[in-house]
Amino acid sequence: MDATRKPPSLRTLSLRVAVVIAVIVGAAGAVYLVWCDGAEQCEVETKVLAEARTLNKQMTAAWDYIDDAQTAINTDKDGSYDFKNVYCAVAGKGIARRFTQTSDGYVIRYVRENPRTGTDAPDGFEQRALNHFTVGGSTEYYEMSETNGAPVLRYSSVLTVRNNCLECHGGPAGEKDVTGFIKEGMEIGDVAGAVSMVIPMGSYVREAAADKVRSVAFFVLLALTIAVSLSLVLRRWVAVPLEAANEQLASENEEQSNFLALMSHELRTPLSSIIAFTDIWEKSDRVRDAEEERLVGKIKESSSVLLAMVNNTIDVARLEAGRLSLQIDEVDLVDVIGAVFAVADPLALQQGVALSKSVDPAIPVMRTDGEALRKVVLNLVSNALKFTEPGGSVAVAAQLDPAENRVRLVVADTGCGIAPEDAVRIFEKFARAAPYEGCGGTPGSGLGLYLVKGLVERLGGEVSVASTVGEGSVFTAIVPLVVGEEGREDDGEDSACR
Template sequence: MVAGRKTNISMKTKIIGMLSVVLLVLLAVDIVWTYESQKEATESMLLEESKVLVKEMDAVWDFISINQDTINYTLDGEYEYKGLHCAIAGKSVAAFFSKDNDYKIRFTNTEPRNRHNAPDEYERAALGEFADGSGTEEYYGFDETEDGETVFRYVSAMKVTEHCIECHGKPKGEIDPTGYAKEGWETGDLAGAVSVVIPTEMPFESMRAAVVNNVLFFLGIMLAMAAIIYVVLTRLVTNPLESLQRSFAKMSDGSPSEPPEVPEDVNPVYSTREIDELFGRFDAMATSLSSLYANLESEVDERTMQLSEANEELERQRAHVEEVNDKLKRENQYKSDFLAIVSHELRTPLTSILAFTDLMADNVSSENALVRKQLEEIDKNGRILLEMVDNVLETARIQAGSEKLNLELVDINDVVGMVEASSESLAVKKSIALSTRVAPDVPLIVSDWEKVRRILVNLVSNAIKFTPENGSVEVRVRYNEGENTVVVEVIDDGIGIPADKQDLIFERFEQENMSTVRRYGGSGLGLSLVKDLTDMLGGAVSVESVLGEGSTFSVVLPAELHTEENDDEDNADR
């Protein structure tokens, strides 16, 4: 059984339960089938009984009709009407027959001579069936009386014979011997019907008794089958399985030195092939487990000793790793401190050099082209070096964890304008068209103004650096309302970046190759600093580039940046 799906219902109970459901369904089917078949048999019996009664009434009717001359003529051959005709005889015989029982027999017609012979609703429906030309001569079925009792009704058509013509033939309207006007019928016409009503209480009682007896018989058979199946299941299945279960229990409670015993209490008379195979496999498993138990303690001791030695070795290695990590942390801190100190000390003289270079350029006439060109080279390389020093300082602060966020409302338009102004001279010197475009729906964002500026300065200077003369660099800023972010894109048509190098350019001190370093210069810190600063601002940076066609660097910044420190300050203000 699958782990986690346990039940307390035994297999024997489930089988007996399912068998009971099946037997109950069969019992219901048997009840319905028995009832319908008994009902059909009862209807057939009542139909045959009604036909017999009708034939007897027809015989009386025919007897009186045939013997009308004998009845109405004297021995001298003179006609003397005695008042005894077929209708009177039939009605009288029917009355005598129904006198001491619930049977009802009578003659009816749609236009009877006697109002007591007028048809009821059932008889009228039967006469309509007989007169519609379909050839129907019988109409029967179960019906209910006004008292709500169920009865069987049988209506049989009566045809006009040659003996009926004297009283019912032509001419129509002539008075016949009985004193009634003739109907003008011809031989074969519908003369009326014989109606028989038979009570169904006794037949239905017999039918119900037959149904009950049949159901009881079937139920007895089912109970006997259930008992037999229960005994067979107990002997052939559940007893062997319970014996096997007891053996498993002994196995789980026994010690490794005591192998489990194979159950021996299964009666061979009730043994089956499947159970024998199961016990055979259990015997093989018990033997295998016995062998395993014999060696289990020694193997456990050996494995325990091996694990203890392995744990000691792991502890020694962990201590060594911690020692190495501490040493690396100290060395990394020394490196960061050294870079910060050296970069800070370099920045002061570099600033002085650039200031004096600007003063000298102001005092050199425009005619002295050589000196002005030399001063421009000094200024250009000094600014490149100053940028590198600033990047080193910023990287060192980030690595040391001393760089903090100063969140405020930032107008991206101002940042883009300042970066454009500071980078314009470098772009003009290379004849590069530098342009900016800020979408009108870009809002003020909550961020660190200086870090956003550093990100944009590094991306623009990097684009100008790797774009050849007469190229173009464009800065685009747009607002993504759905994600509430500002997207800054720096697009150039420079040398581009190979696809296999695009994942490396954001690592520290990584550039495309050494030829790029020799040709364009740089320390490889600019883009890594962009990534670090972007991560601090909760954003993301990516690049799309085609070698020889240019690159597009995209920085996505959240419009509202929340930090734990600022959240604490906001809560304190509240």
């Protein structure tokens, strides 16, 4: 856990949950509203179309009644034929005209191609309907339209020639029928015309809008009820336990920091004392045999290794806990590498490894954390020496990249190298490369390179490795010349104990 990120408070968590719920409810409401609009339009069309079909059946029934009663109407009591000028078309048009006059917004009329009177001439919609019927389409045709800005349904139903129609519209074509009009020579089943209706939709639209308002209000009420219930449940069963867990983690983190401080004083100080005592012993004038010198040398070497491991462990823990602050100052890279070589030279000499350094003189004084930079170079050099056999070499180079205002630190060795599958994870915590035949390196704790990566990234840089098994490795750390002074506050530990 990164201690620099303060766990969210219960109020913050509740606010986040409320925002998420609000977004979900808003998105669901928008989808529901779109669905309601579509459903409303579909419902209005269904209802008004049903009314048009019902009205059409009524008009057809009146037409059929007059058609069926033609013989009775035109036959006197004595059985003689006397045309009364009352037939289906006249009756249908009369009923349609009266209905139109007494109904608000409704219009019913009969139309046909080549009309016998001007009142039968079709408009644009009616002509499309007649064309539809003529080519053998369905027996009805309709469109949603507007009249005087109000929504209406334009509906039309086909009228076909039946047996009784032939007296006026059959053959022979060109002769006059009993009404005085010219016969068209039609046959049974031909399209004689169409009944045309205009059905106002205003009442249906208003009813559907009212239904939509009620539906949306119910949805909003339901959504708010669910949101409040969910918020209370999350607060009771998630947020409150999570806040308690965060408090426990914060307490454990404080205990960890205290433990690190204890390690700093209780482990590093004795180890430093052991190394100091061995230095005093080595510089004394007392005569001692070779075995005694070997044993004391081993004590010093083991103590130095253990001290390095303790230092890395503590630095890693402090880095992860956010308590390893940057101390930005003016730093001469030559001094940093010199301090590393003061420690690494004796180790290289003892192992029979050639250790060299090269610093680009063009590198200016850097604005960075010198101690962090020293730990980076020291860990890379120590790692290279550990896995380089006697007779091999380790070279440290510092190069200036003026275009990017950064420095490239390269540590190259002729050691046993790293396999590709290990190279991709070598900077992970506790990751160690597998031992290879002929490689005499002593496995470490797996924290050195992890610490290097963490420190380099804290300095605003990056680290990488290129390696070939049996030939050696090249570690490259790229750091900026100037690091922003964002260093966190230190934990108050005496830097002299480092």
